[in-house]
Amino acid sequence: MVVFTQILGYAARQVPRNYLRGLFVDSLRLHVKGGTGGMGLPRFGGIGGRGGHVYLVAKEGENLKNLASKLKAHKLVAGAGGNSSQIQLLGKLGEDMTIPVPPGVSVISDQGVKLGELNEPGSKLIVAKGGIGGCRETGFSGQKGEALHIHLDLKLIADACLVGFPNAGKSTLLKAVSRASPKIASYPFTTLRPHIGLIEYKDLRQISIADLPGLIEGAHINIGMGHRFLKHVERTKLMLIVVDIQGFRLSPKHVPRNCFETIVLLNKELELYKPDLLNMPAILVINKMDTENAREKLNEIKPLIKEYERNLATVSDEIRPEKAFVFEAILSVALREKNVDEIKLLKEKVRIVLDLLAEKEVRQTEEFSDSELIKKLKEESMQRIPTLV
Template sequence: MVFTSYCLRSEKKVRRYLRGFIDSLRLTVKGGTGGNGLPKYGGVGGQGGNVFCIAKENITLNKVKEKWTTKRVYAGHGGNSHAKAILGESGKDENIEVPLGIRVYRDDGKLLADLNEEGAKALVARGGYGGSHRSGWLGIKGQSNIIRLDLRLIADIGLVGFPNAGKSTLLKAVSRAKPKIASYPFTTIKPNIGIMEYPNLRSISMADLPGLIEGAHANIGMGHKFLKHVERTKMLLLIVDINGFQLSPKHKYRSCLENIILLNKELELYKKELLEKPATLIINKMDTPNATKNYDEIKDKISHLSEILKDYPEEMCPETPLIFDDILPISAKSGDEKQIQYVKERLKDILDLNDEISKKKDMEENAKLIQTLKEEIAEKAQGSQQFHR
């Protein structure tokens, strides 16, 4: 009875806390109606105002919601043409400042814009044209759309793991972030961003995402709400408890190796492209009893996941096993400064190495494209010469 009441109180607390975090917001946007024309003088009405979304730093969806409390954004109407002003005045545009990393969708699911850079701008509702002889001198109504602002955090590293693996503890250790930490599942119920700083003034951002559970790909446990934030990271950092994990007495205990396989599977089922990202693995809680022995038993298997999947049920095995750039056994909670510095340096080196590989691939692809274009131009030129002969 006590346990049940505790769970109910915890669930209510989680719901209250989540109300303060918004990563999706729907708005009704409408362009202004064009002004009426003036038949007597051939006057043209003013263009209706447009509605734009503009990406800005230090903006959150909470701030967007606070500014547009009615969730309706209407641009100004164009002015009518009259004897003293043959061309009607244009309606006022409305700009919705949104966070970096916003995708703007129309209500029918069409992607209107992907705003990742400061100042990136997208038209989401066009104003109507002013009245003229073509429209019988009547102003045209502006576009009306229902849009969804969908936030996907932008970070260099996405920290992924099952509950209570030590994600928040690691984030706190490597950065100045202050996530809530406790020894029970689902301490983190909204994403946190930490910044790893280096002596050369380099900084690397890390997103700590709430713990996944089996079935996250199917949106169990708010899976989609948080897995989507992994999409914009450069690298995946998986973290698992060397002692394994059991969500509750109703759930099956999963060993450390099983957790690695299941995380791989959840990422694949949500979006296969995620497995193309560089990935590093942290084996946490190495300060616990028998941790070293347990790690010695599985470290070779982790490096050869494709070879051991046959020993596990087909439903829990991914089609594409992850190949980790490095496997780091640590104790995030111990506060060992040398260990934490080593982790930071390894993550930086792995990021830099993969950036170089990506640049090289882009250069090779560009070189191939340029060569193809040159060959096409040469063929067309040769064909043209033969024609003129």
């Protein structure tokens, strides 16, 4: 009996495993309350000070995990306004509370109302107003400040993101093209939190690229990482669809998918989550070309990929999307071999596509209809980007 008690005591004191303590935090719920207004002074018509406001301010280097660790309780109250007095008829304003948050945060109330976004460093949003000070209209009684629960929902901002199923080689790709050091292993779900790397070019241009946790079938209905993954895609300009030439199978309970079906299934998952994501340009990266029979399998799917939209009719209704990916470039790579030429080519493709997007934004002001502009840019991109390597 004594031994059993000791074991229970030990279990209660156990420290959580490191990988659980280090998980990326991209959502946080807070209770915020504006300060109460100060009391007025009826005898002299004195007005109480307004209660302090609660602000959120976007600041580089901040993250929600650190914010949560700094808060003893997730309840934040601004300062109360000062009371009116014979010496100071206008009460002192309550002290505002300013909460630093990372750029890319959306602020949503418990009722689902979007209060605002903080995308740029230095941007500021008031989330709870202080109560007005006591005056004639309020019977000289200070009013309570606004009080509400808010959700801070972080969406990473990057130029490009890596989209694919577990173990497709996304982390290997990120490490190859940037200085990031994500965890890499030959088993699924190595990436449990997003990583962002910087691709650096000789002319000092930098492009940020995010490696996100792998999707699984059903991610659109929040299975697996679900929406915690997919929401980050929305804040990027370019998707790199990374697939294993050998295909994908999550477990013995799941249907095995060949490489082409894997691409189609990723297409379907993104469409079911948010169809607008398929308007985003994409580069298809067929990875692990150093594995067995990879070249033969690539030759089998080449015709299907070249006429991707038309060949969607060949897959089952269960996974067939209504809208197809638009691939700006298609590459086959073997990143495990540290192939310098392939890495260089991939980096060039990412830059070219992003440059074309920037050109499109600038040239929207010129006298082109949208369809003419897209056609013109497509012609230029075909000259600068090979279809398949």
